[in-house]
Amino acid sequence: MTDTVRKYALDKIQQKDFNCAKEYTLSMFSGKYKIVILYQLHYDGEMRFGEIQKSLSNATHKVLSQQLKELGEDGLIDRKEGLVNNRKAVFYSLTTTGETLMPIIEMVFSWGTKRLEKLQIDDTTI
Amino acid sequence: MTDTVRKYALDKIQQKDFNCAKEYTLSMFSGKYKIVILYQLHYDGEMRFGEIQKSLSNATHKVLSQQLKELGEDGLIDRKEGLVNNRKAVFYSLTTTGETLMPIIEMVFSWGTKRLEKLQIDDTTI
DNA sequence: CTGTATCCCATTCGATACTG
DNA sequence: CAGTATCGAATGGGATACAG
Secondary structure, three states: OHHHHHHHHHHHHHHHHHHHHHHHHHHHOOOOOHHHHHHHHHHHOOEEHHHHHHHOOOOOHHHHHHHHHHHHHOOOEEEEEEEEOOEEEEEEEEOHHHHOOHHHHHHHHHHHHHHHHHHHHHHHHO | OHHHHHHHHHHHHHHHHHHHHHHHHHHHOOOOOHHHHHHHHHHHOOEEHHHHHHHOOOOOHHHHHHHHHHHHHOOOEEEEEEEEOOEEEEEEEEOHHHHOOHHHHHHHHHHHHHHHHHHHHHHHHO
16 A cells, blocks of 8 residues: 555656656747757857847847846856957857757757648648 | 859848747747647557646646647647547547657657756755 | 846736536 | 636736946
């Protein structure tokens, strides 16, 4: 009897862990622009604030600033201050933890690409 | 000259496609409970509405209904009506398209698990 | 150039009640 | 049992202005 209870509890805990782990990961790049920022930093390497903003033509600088801050707090990107022409310059780059997300992001990209192609074909052949 | 313009446009389109594809995929399971629902349906197979709800102890009736509806519209899950003891019974299951999301979900789960373990270790050793 | 504060709007989710 | 309608609360993001 205690065993069935224990088993139930273990299942419950595992269940919870499952959900938490998945939702935790999603929360890493669910903010607006986050997944794109990570993608850019991976392929372009270190980027300045303004460069990132230019690559996201629709991003407000307030929101971009927010997203970068959160990505930093989550340990996915690094922030370094420097000087360029005597003016403050901030450089962002992926951390090694951030790099470990790339395989997921690549899959997310390729799944979406294939799916959108498929949907387009379906649309035009109807 | 027209070539540089064209190249720019292609880059732009590609860029846009990149962003769209990634964000499209994320939108597939960004709703509350969606990723968990997909995960459950994969491992438990066909499930009834009430069963899914039981497995998500915190899910409201209404929200669960919404999420299932959207997952259906996105072609990720199937909905079948039937009768059990002369009462309406609805069965949900993954479509083949839904199944193609599983590799991503597995990676999302395992990344989160490892990351949370790491963070816990870091916390307790500080 | 980079970042923050404020205000507003839109969307999402929860609680509840109602239908077949 | 499964689903919908309505309302209120919370959250996220856009616009703008301001600061170091």
